[in-house]
Amino acid sequence: MVTRLSSVYPELPPGERAVVRVLLDDYPFAGLGSLRSLAERAGVSPPTASRLFDRLGYDGFAEFQAAVRDGARDRSRLHEFVAGAPGFPEARQAPDGEDTALRSPEDGGSAVRQAAEELRAGLDGTLAAVPEPLIETVATLLATSRTVWALGGPLSELAAEYLVRQLAALRPAARRVPDTASARAGTLLDLGPPDLVVAYDFRRYCPGTSRFARAARVRGARLVLVTDAWMSPLAAEAQALIRLPHEAAGPIAPLAHEIAVTELLLVATAARLAPAGRLADLDALTQTL
Amino acid sequence: MVTRLSSVYPELPPGERAVVRVLLDDYPFAGLGSLRSLAERAGVSPPTASRLFDRLGYDGFAEFQAAVRDGARDRSRLHEFVAGAPGFPEARQAPDGEDTALRSPEDGGSAVRQAAEELRAGLDGTLAAVPEPLIETVATLLATSRTVWALGGPLSELAAEYLVRQLAALRPAARRVPDTASARAGTLLDLGPPDLVVAYDFRRYCPGTSRFARAARVRGARLVLVTDAWMSPLAAEAQALIRLPHEAAGPIAPLAHEIAVTELLLVATAARLAPAGRLADLDALTQTL
DNA sequence: CCTCGACCGTAACATTCGTTTCTTGAACAC
DNA sequence: GTGTTCAAGAAACGAATGTTACGGTCGAGG
Numbered sequence A, B: 001m002v003t004r005l006s007s008v009y010p011e012l013p014p015g016e017r018a019v020v021r022v023l024l025d026d027y028p029f030a031g032l033g034s035l036r037s038l039a040e041r042a043g044v045s046p047p048t049a050s051r052l053f054d055r056l057g058y059d060g061f062a063e064f065q066a067a068v069r070d071g072a073r074d075r076s077r078l079h080e081f082v083a084g085a086p087g088f089p090e091a092r093q094a095p096d097g098e099d100t101a102l103r104s105p106e107d108g109g110s111a112v113r114q115a116a117e118e119l120r121a122g123l124d125g126t127l128a129a130v131p132e133p134l135i136e137t138v139a140t141l142l143a144t145s146r147t148v149w150a151l152g153g154p155l156s157e158l159a160a161e162y163l164v165r166q167l168a169a170l171r172p173a174a175r176r177v178p179d180t181a182s183a184r185a186g187t188l189l190d191l192g193p194p195d196l197v198v199a200y201d202f203r204r205y206c207p208g209t210s211r212f213a214r215a216a217r218v219r220g221a222r223l224v225l226v227t228d229a230w231m232s233p234l235a236a237e238a239q240a241l242i243r244l245p246h247e248a249a250g251p252i253a254p255l256a257h258e259i260a261v262t263e264l265l266l267v268a269t270a271a272r273l274a275p276a277g278r279l280a281d282l283d284a285l286t287q288t289l
Numbered sequence C: 001c002c003t004c005g006a007c008c009g010t011a012a013c014a015t016t017c018g019t020t021t022c023t024t025g026a027a028c029a030c
Numbered sequence D: 001g002t003g004t005t006c007a008a009g010a011a012a013c014g015a016a017t018g019t020t021a022c023g024g025t026c027g028a029g030g
Helices: A002-011 A014-025 A035-042 A046-055 A061-078 A111-129 A132-144 A157-168 A181-189 A209-218 A233-237 A255-273 A278-288 B002-011 B014-025 B035-042 B046-055 B061-081 B108-129 B132-144 B157-168 B181-189 B209-218 B233-237 B255-273 B278-288
Strands: A148-152 A174-176 A196-200 A222-227 A240-243 B148-152 B174-176 B196-200 B222-227 B240-243
Touching: A002 A014, A014 A035, A014 A046, A035 A046, A046 A061, A111 A255, A111 B108, A111 B132, A111 B255, A132 A196, A132 A222, A132 A240, A132 A255, A132 B002, A132 B108, A148 A157, A148 A209, A157 A174, A157 A196, A157 A255, A157 B157, A181 A209, A196 A209, A209 A222, A209 A233, A222 A233, A222 A255, A233 B014, A240 B002, A255 B108, A255 B255, B002 B014, B014 B035, B014 B046, B035 B046, B046 B061, B108 B255, B132 B196, B132 B222, B132 B240, B132 B255, B148 B157, B148 B209, B157 B174, B157 B196, B157 B255, B181 B209, B196 B209, B209 B222, B209 B233, B222 B233, B222 B255
Parallel strands: A148 A174, A148 A196, A196 A222, A222 A240, B148 B174, B148 B196, B196 B222, B222 B240
Antiparallel strands: none
16 A cells, blocks of 8 residues: 555646655554545645545545555554554565565564464463453452353363363362253253353354353353454353453464463462462462372 | 553443444454444444443544544554564553553552563563474474374363364374373374374373373384473483473463463474465364364 | 333434535646 | 646535434333
């Protein structure tokens, strides 16, 4: 997009040049507002700006704006920011017609090193993005609920298992939700308001996770949801909702993120269940297990 | 902005929660379009979305949008100076706007923040400390061995299970070592030089892990060891040894570290088994699982 | 049972938007 | 000097926007 604008710049009338200048000067945000404000900043009339997008081949300003939005979205997802090139991150690319946004970012570094960096950045983001009060809320639920039931999809269930095993060292009645439908039905029978269901519900993975969580919710159980998106219809019913930013997903699957936040939950829960010293006890305990 | 939205989320009516969910799920771009498209994505009516911004204290959607735009602008500026921080810088700086309840100075909350910081630093250290050639070596073993057997202690077995599940999507013959002694004996019978054993052997946890690994080694199988110390007598016999510095251990147990390096191993293995495109296939596969 | 308050959608409103049409003005060729 | 061409603003129009007002619905409390 930036290269595109730069390359057509010379063959543009003066008025439209001014618009492109403003566009590049504050990219991509200048293109995300209204056409009128853009025209005003450029010192031209709205029709002049409109004609520019016409000439660029877009079918109206709306289409151009969508292209800018998607471009910015892709770039921020790929972490494609180029340090030291403010405003012109793509200026070093070959001046081909359309920018090739899908090229692998940051060449030179090997794939593994790159994956490690991505994973590290993702974990940083996750740990920073989960609000502390939310952790505290969930920890209270984990500490005070009658029975804690955990479940997850085919991969996330490992995080659920981890939670249950560690939680069992802190308090009684921490269980995995069974896998079979009949056993789940039996579990549901005894579920009630004092109980808590922790669902690692990653939309892409879960077939029956949502169903169980919803059924538990209907029966009055409280619900904590750990998910990578908020599209799930469960989101509206959850007492607490921990969102792992999906732009911070690891190279393969975000299980590392799930485990990391689970550890945070466990720390907070431990502090709640034992005001002093028990954390060390827990450590000693797990060491001798 | 993100923290602001996350923190007010719990005290919002269901409809406005849905809007916040969409907002955070595709931040900041979901907030840069029109209010109507935002409302449609959230499955609510425009007035409901409008009321949200009213409640947040903004004087209309336009003002909120301007705040989002400025926030995004600031963030992308920050990226040019803070290298390797594509995540959420605002989570560390003073809260935007008039964030009130989030800055609880010195109560139980800061313990969580401290634990998160500890965990983050530990993961950083782990990912930086594992040498890249070592990852490559292990990846080659994972890609070329006849059968891959994984095992671990009571907690680390979750990492072993994760490795097996993901590896099964990349190649055949990826198995867990059984738990019972008799089944392990049967497994040992067929083990030979073309096979590989991956042991997550944390000395503090393992009773039988070392024994199995040593027995497998005697029968000629190759051995990859993931451990937190170098004292293990197995260390000398392992083809590859990945050491997770235990001074970088998480607050409770270093499982997050094990999962993280496992993901790295998987990425490297995937690259080795499929020069092009198969990673995307794997992603698609795991999504439909 | 009723009432009250909340939450939310429908409908109507004024506003603002992007675009089209028309006109002006300047630059250039002959 | 005249005719042509192109850039660009003015005005006008229709579409879409954000907001307000009103009514309906559901659940809690008397």
